[in-house]
Amino acid sequence: MPRALTNARSLSQILRSRRFRTLAIFATVLGGALLSSSPAMANCCQIKAGGSPNANSIHTLYNIVFGIAIFVFLAVDGVLIYCVFKFRANKYPHPLQTHGNTKVELGLTASAALILVILAVATFVELPSIINPPNSDTGAASVLSASLTAPEPPSGKSLTVCVTARQFIWRYTYGAQCNLSSWADRLPYSYQEMEVPSGVTVDLVIQSIDVIHSWWIPRLGGKVDAVPGFTTYTWFKALHAGQTYLGQCAQLCGREHAFMTAEVKVVTPVQYTSWLNRQAVLIADQNYQVPELRAELIKDQQLTSNGIF
């Protein structure tokens, strides 16, 4: 009992001490500065989101984890730092010769378990909105087609884009069944920059033709590996037309991994349709020009008849 009293007294002494006050003021200023300036907060401590509902759900889940993390960090490291300042040999010469305390031990273990149960529940509550695509907005129906591939929105209609990875560029093929090679050649495609309509659920069919890559546009949701021999799927529904989202390959794929970038340009459904048509015309035009050019080069003897320099 007397020892408990000494402790209480010294605790209040610590709370009144100059060192503690300095620390407290420093912590408050730092924390306040971080919390009040939300752009700084968003830059340092938040997941990138805002482009698509799945990214936003991941962001919500992240915030739950983040809150609990801050609490655990402050609680445990707080006690640790308190111990370091309080229980110095010169101030606290009589160590408590205890071997443990089963009740405290079990209590702390149970509370750790409880935190993890909360996190697991939160994850499974948020999960459907992250993995299940919603319907596209009404008014965007013109660009939709039925997709044979998972995942499907409830209406069964979405825009399918095949993402094909290779060292060190992304190719996008637009239209259902784009992963069937017999179809892929006839569909419009683009490299590096993907054009998508806003308000439309876009199903991505992701494949790789050489090494493992990873598709990732931070603001449009999580990443998905492109593994040769496998087809993986993800989706997004771009919320804001006029935005361009940047991303890049997230799995080491070779020497120029750093330059395997991707862009997703969000336009209105009407702009998207006209872009798609224009792209189809351009591709057809070039497909026509290439054999002509080749014939010309062979004639000039810059190429052999096999097409080799």
Added chain:
Amino acid sequence: MSTTELRRPIPQLLTDHIDKPRTTKKWLDWVTTTDHKKIGIMYLVLTFVFFIMGGTEALMIRSQLAVPNNTLISGEHYNMLITLHGTTMIFLFVVPVMAGFGNYFVPLMIGARDMAFPRLNALSFWLLALGGIVFYMTLFWKPPEAGWWSYPPLSSIQYSTSGGQDAWIFLIHLTGISSLVGAINFYVTIVNMRAPGMTWGRMPLFVWSILIYAVLLIIALPVIAAAVTMLLTDRHFGTHFFDPTFHGSPVLWENLFWFFGHPEVYIMILPGFGMISEVLPVFARKPIFGYKAIAASTIVIAFLSALVWAHHLFTAPLPVVVLGFFMLSSFLIGIPTGVKIFNWVGTLWRGSLVMTASLYWAIGFIFIFLIGGITGIFLAVFPVDWELNDTYFVVAHFHYVLMGGAVFSIMAGIYYWYPKMTGRLCSERLGKASFWVSFIGFNMTFFVQHALGLSGMPRRIYTYQPGLGWSTYNLISTIGSYILAIGLLMSFINFARSYKTGKIAGPDPWKANTLEWFTTSPPPVNNFDEIPYVRSVEPMKDIRREIEINTGVIPDYAGAEQFTRAPH
């Protein structure tokens, strides 16, 4: 009754002669030795050489990333550097440095005169050295560049044509056999050669952690040995285990690699946990809080560590139900890890802290490891991991666990055991200064990397564009890495200088708890003339008490009293 087991309290002082040495040539003695202490020292020196090499590679990586669009290092050389850095730190530093500590201290702590198989022990050291040589010889032609995971097809013959990848495979084989031989040796030693009276419940926690380290190595290493053999036959002998064009599966490699890779994480950190569990009670001047809980949590962590590997594959083609399972199993591992942290803080609570350099590093370890543990929970939540996987957030996380966790505990261990190994004390002042510089440098380097990952910077890119919000963080991180290097260098200088000039330590400068402090510093070849009977988990405390009771004198601690002045 209580004194009968101890007829000669400090028998080492009675050692009056040493047998004629086997050879007069010093280097020949080192090369041919089977003495666990000499092998332990060679392990520590060699692994620290590799640590310095891996650290130099890290500084080159950070220098390249200091500013956007940097052209200091090309993409090719950058990939070589990250492969060298990761492989060196894991296979040539952290895993074997723990074997070095284990070699030196396990026999001493359990009251044995050597390891169970001294010649196997020498074999495991020389295999490690050979593995390191095979790997670093690639510097003279082409180092591997597929990263330390070496995911096929990038590591296949089509995409990694150079022999560097094969050197990597042989490094895994050689260090793997080295660790397996060592692990069996530790296991047999600990199970069979404990001092009389040292039941499982009286075994030092460091010895517990080395026992579990050995078991994990025995479980995990055959898997990676098989996997790299398959990779080797894929590359050169026409098999197609991982080749998708012949219906092989790169995901098979990912599973095999991480089935080894995750237990490997605990192989690297559990002995560190053990050292912290030794250091804290000594300098808090009170018994470890919850001995049984710490020992049990080590076993539980080891068991769970074999069930969590797929949390490295959350973005790979796996069904959601599998991801859910691995999220929950990864959560579970947080509980025994949490138990350890509670018990360490519990050990400090109402202790009487003697603030030595070793304790600084140990407390720094708890502070940093907690952050690494918390960010691990972020990554275990698989939808969140979809955003964070393969970014700098992950880099920050595992450096908090391995650099801040394992390395800080290694430093705590070295400051704690240096007097035992060399017979001399380190400079405490320089040790503490080194701690503060390293601690600040470490957090500068790696704390901002969380922010880098959150703002979308993938790992392993050799350069980046300005205007993405990454430039400032990267610059801070690079400056931090140099500060960290200076901090660690201060400790290396400390160790080198104190070897000749440090104050003589005497057998037990810290008034510690375990049997290695029963013998002289450094210990004689046979460790103990007489092995005391062990009656608790703190045999030295019992012995000191008996001496004091029997003689009425508090023994002289040879100039080291300043650390042990805590009143009784």
